[in-house]
Amino acid sequence: MTRFMTSAAVLALTAGQVFAQGVDVPDNLEKLSNFQSTGVTEFTYIEQGGDFAEGIKRTLERITLPDGFKIGLYAIVPDARHMAVGPQGVVTFVGTRKDKVWAVTDRNKDRVADEVKDFAPSLTFAIPNGPCFSDDGFLYIAEQNRVLLFPAAEFFYESPDVAAFNLVAQGDLIPPSEESFNHSARVCDIGPDGKIYISLGQPFNVAPEEKLDLYKEWGIGGIIRMNLDGSGREVYTYGVRNSVGHDFHPETGELWWTDNQVDGMGDDIPPGEINRQTAAGQHFGHPWYGGGSVRTNEYAGQEVPVDVVMPAVETVAHAADLGMHFYTGNMFPDMYKNAIFSAQHGSWNRTTPVGARVMVTFIDDEGNARTEPFAEGWIDENGEYLGRPVDVVQLRDGSILVSDDLAGAIYRIWYEG
Template sequence: MNLWRKSTLALALCSAFLMGCSDDDDEWQNSIPETDKDPTTTHIDGYIFRPGLAPATEQNMRNLRVPAGFAVNKFAENLGMPRILAVTPEGYVYYSDRQAGTVTLLQDTNGDGMSDRKQVVANIKQAHGLAVRQGKLYIVAVKELYVTNIDMATGSLSTPQMLINDLPDGGQHPNRTMAFGPDGMLYLSVGSTCNSCPEPNPENATMLKVDLSSMSRQVFAKGLRNTIGFGWHPQTNVFWGMDHGIDWLGDDEQKEELNRIEQGKHYGWPYIFGEGKYNPGDRPEGDTTYAQYLAKTTLPTLTYQAHAAPMAIVFYTGSMFPAEYQNNAFVAMRGSWNRREPVGYKVVRLRFQDGQPTQFEDFLTGFLINSNSSHFGRLVGLAVNRDGSLLVSDDTNGVIYRVARQ
């Protein structure tokens, strides 16, 4: 980005937060008062940098890195824009393509680690989230939830039947995701309509709990900006989710959050973020102070590099990977656009010890090339295939990768 564009963006950010920028950063005084009786002053430098898109050639794939003993191959390619993945015990792999409005079936019929079957099995406008349960595939778009029956002999689907048609509007975050919890209830993530703002619809920026037997739903947890990736630890059944941080707070803010999601809890968005920090762009409404809002906020268990954009999360319970991977999680980091140097563009392992998350570490990297000026994959979906390999979708080059033991 050229200097003029950087300066213009920084000036715009200063104006957006009702402040003036000094040429001397040392003279700048940061102040976020508890009420609006005093001025808010914060200096934030903002950048836009989107690496160029390169093809997923065999040469570029040689840049990919995984731990010793693992290997990466293309499970399938030329797929359009694959997003969320779901796998049945029979080995049917489904992926959604939101832009095309399709759900497609893939299958590796000869066990060579590559799909040799591809079939569009559903057409639903803006189809995104997928969940498999008891011989059925559930599909969620922006406002609608559908269910289909899976033909166990072929993997084909019955005509989708609409279950819900009044989920909130999408706005900035229309990508609904869902999963069934240990209690048999369907949990459905509804992101915020904006980067940072009060939401008029109480179901936005929440995790919903849906009882499919009565078709009733409730807000399970709120203050979650966009928790696309979530799941339950296989041993403890504790509910964990990765929430996207607020943009335009600087290169290193807001960090992505790993939250222990519990019923009735509030996770701070849009006023509180990270380890209890105040968002200068939005003040709590009415007479509520930041401190009062903080007091009712549940803070994250762990954080990750800001703007990495966590997408799917999957707990590993397969038999292919070494025992140390059991009950750990993988997280797809889609990659940044709102910072000077790109981050993300990888899959990370989230280690657990005694049921508690301890640290993130790189697992699948190398999608950034040419000194980080280009990429050949922004990752979205994750799934553990029937053979225990890890499947990873990229919706920029239309590839699903497979990570397996050598």
């Protein structure tokens, strides 16, 4: 409790300083930062049964999994993207690429959600794709060009009014001139060093040369980190095209992350990536490399001016590897301990669709990795997408949740043995 009150007081002071400097902050955020009511009283609730849910359940009958694993519908959540499970296991927050964040609650603990409603309905979100939690219950939401902080959100979410603060004010995450509809779905995570890590996808298919200095300075096309009060911002990772998933190895503390490769080079190149980062400041190749060791057409004749770390795992081209999570639970067989579960969203412009599945990546003691399909079947025999997985998180019981923004749903996968 002392930690919460101290942090809240610091954040309230910070928020007051931001307002005093004349930054344009929405009135409702200012009210919530001062623990004042906004006057908003209504939630949007999402029906959890009916024909729509039954249709999704029929789709899940065709999903294949290793022996002993089961999959079921956990919740209907429109546009479901990245997820953050509260440390107490009370509620799961789900981001979108639109203007909603959803709160998903399983009140009777039957491992199926009973209630889905919008979170902080008085606020106007802009692509609030990336929620993440600190261990002590602070919720962070990374938007297109802002990062918000909600102390004790897991317990205050029942009210439309919930304390909210700027960690990074609107327009300060990236220069407003670089805002784009493309590659603007951020993700965040709290590292073992107690800092928040935020991905900043660059908005181009291949970043043009005239943008490289600006992007290097801001960490666009990279991953930045900062203290949990917003201070000490620095670029941790360079040479990223568009990472929409990262997590820290439970034992080594190393940052692992997915990256989407360059489009328009053909159906089968370049490969997608799962990367392993062992030190701050490492460079992973973009824009000189389009994925793996495949050079981009735009920079093909140039000498690469940086030392490049190649991917730990190359994945099938254009499968769009997104959210990922290291498994630390006790429900699954021992072979899955510390393995990565990751979502392949599926290709958007490949002549024959690929992806739309959940992958598992096994890592040996030397850091060598291999990946294979774990749950698949969301592409039918006609090449039509029946679902597009986005993210994977773990519940307290050791089962995992998988979000799907096409179906507008979250699935639960568990092991029965």
